[in-house]
Amino acid sequence: MKVKNIYKSYGNLQVLQGISMHCEPGEIVGLLGANGAGKTTLFKIIFGLVQPDSGTVTLPQHYAKPLGGIIEKPGLYEYLSAAENIRLFAGLQGINTTKEFIAECLLQVGLDIQRKDPVNRFSMGMKQRLAIAIALLNQPAVLVLDEPFNGLDPVGVTALRDLILELCEKKKLAIILSSHITEELAKCCHRLYVLKGGKMIHSGPTQDILSTHTVGYALYGKGISKAKTLQNYSFKVRGQMVWVAIGSDKISKLLQDLLTEGINIESCIPDYSMKELFEI
The missing domain is CATH 3.40.50.300 (P-loop containing nucleotide triphosphate hydrolases)
Structure with missing residues (x-):
């Protein structure tokens, strides 16, 4: 069609x-x-x-x-x-x-x-x-x-x-x-x-x-709020979830660094900027 x-x-x-x-x-x-x-x-x-x-x-x-x-x-x-x-x-x-x-x-x-x-x-x-x-x-x-x-x-x-x-x-x-x-x-x-x-x-x-309009990711995992790797990023802790300000081009490295530190990420949910997505 x-x-x-x-x-x-x-x-x-x-x-x-x-x-x-x-x-x-x-x-x-x-x-x-x-x-x-x-x-x-x-x-x-x-x-x-x-x-x-x-x-x-x-x-x-x-x-x-x-x-x-x-x-x-x-x-x-x-x-x-x-x-x-x-x-x-x-x-x-x-x-x-x-x-x-x-x-x-x-x-x-x-x-x-x-x-x-x-x-x-x-x-x-x-x-x-x-x-x-x-x-x-x-x-x-x-x-x-x-x-x-x-x-x-x-x-x-x-x-x-x-x-x-x-x-x-x-x-x-x-x-x-x-x-x-x-x-x-x-x-x-x-x-x-x-x-x-x-x-x-x-x-x-x-x-x-x-991915072009991804402004961060919500990461869920046991002990993630205490991960030392996060100190290199801007982040907010919300219980067992941490929101990290990071683009799609850098998320793979962050996940690998967390895994190396012994933090098992259960889910990784992208956060899209509606403001940027709907800008002309």
């Missing part, structure tokens, strides 16, 4: 200004931006729900359903069960359903095929999974997910992220994923686009973009 030079305005408000991006089969592309950056408007243009002022969207050909996805929030019939939602949406797309087909749709997103209760009793994570199952009906080439981690607890975020990675690997989908949560995009996206005020200010391999 390719988006080329998209412009969109509402009156005097320029929502999108010359946006271009692409996503290939078997690739997860992240769209990072604060609320109001233009992410949802771009997705609506991709789905043909909004007409751009100029620019083009090129979708994969020879697919019964080039696109599937969720924009803003899952659009489900919450008084129906998961299976009934699958049956209804499949019928709208001209798909004949059987019990086996519906069970397969639910199982591929990790939902219990035995549940008969209405969707309004589901957690947000379960609703997201059901919406993805519906988006995958008719086997689309591209899956678009707009802020899928919103409203999820940490367990739900991890489970949904694992599902997205699995779909990309097994089905070779092209997946476009938007979020304002940098850490989640960092964990699953091959490439990243950064949107600010309707302009694309960064694009490229995810780790390349984020």
